[in-house]
Amino acid sequence: MLRHLRPALVLLVALTLITGLAYPLAMTGLAGILFPAEARGSLVLGPDGRPVGSALIGQAFAGEGDFHGRPSATTAPDPADTAKTVPAPYNAASSGGANLGPTNPALVARVRDDVAALRAENPAAPVPPDLVTTSGSGLDPDISPEAALFQVPRVARARNLPEARLRALVAGPTQERTLGILGEPRVNVLALNRALDAGGAR
Structure with missing residues (x-):
């Protein structure tokens, strides 16, 4: 044997x-x-040399003077009751989508409210879909150039900057399709906000 x-x-x-x-x-x-x-996680370093984030994972920018990323449906355990979860945008330890179908009332209500808020923010432009829809991972660090340009009027008002200057700023971190055919043009929100902090004032 x-x-x-x-x-x-x-x-x-x-x-x-x-x-x-x-x-x-x-x-x-x-x-x-x-x-x-x-190999080190595509870390983005701040002026002091310390990591401020990763180019691969979105962050919850919520200030009026910042460009915002896509909504994120990630969650984390509720500190008050570990059997429940609470929203935790861009939680890399709990990557995933909302798993809500297109006819789910909670999803419909959330998208409707987000669209209304964005239309109030910039009534002159159509709302880009990626500003009201989550990605499958909940961690998407990029938005479309249209989504970035849609936010220019709000950011310009909050930072007291000319809109033309911000539109030019958006073009800097915009990446075209990979190899000219794969994916869509995209803007990394962290890179855009870092460029904004370096070149503009709040």
Whole structure:
């Protein structure tokens, strides 16, 4: 019987060492050499050299003088009752969407209220869909250029800046389709707000 078990055990140990130890270590080391920033989480550093966020995970910017990202449906345990959850936008430890269907009354009411608030903010422009819909992960760090430009009048009023200057600022962090064909043009909200803080005043 041992004669039959020995090859299986040797193979199990060998594959565990190769695929569970050697391969992950090799890929981690290679990624750190070839893509050092990405391997460290695409961290964005502030003026003092400390991380202020990641280019891959959105943040809940809510100030009138900031550009806002997409709504986020992520949650966290309720501190008062761990059996329940409370909204926690952009919670990377609980990535996920709302899982509400298009006819769900709660979703319809939330979108309707968000659209009304945005129309009051900028009645001259149509509301971009990504400002009222959540992403599947709840962590999307990007918005469309149209969503960024829609917010220009509010940010200009809050920061007492010319709208033309903010429109030019939006063009800076705008990324085009990957390889010219993949995805959609997008603006990283963290990068845009950092550029705004560096070039404008609240």
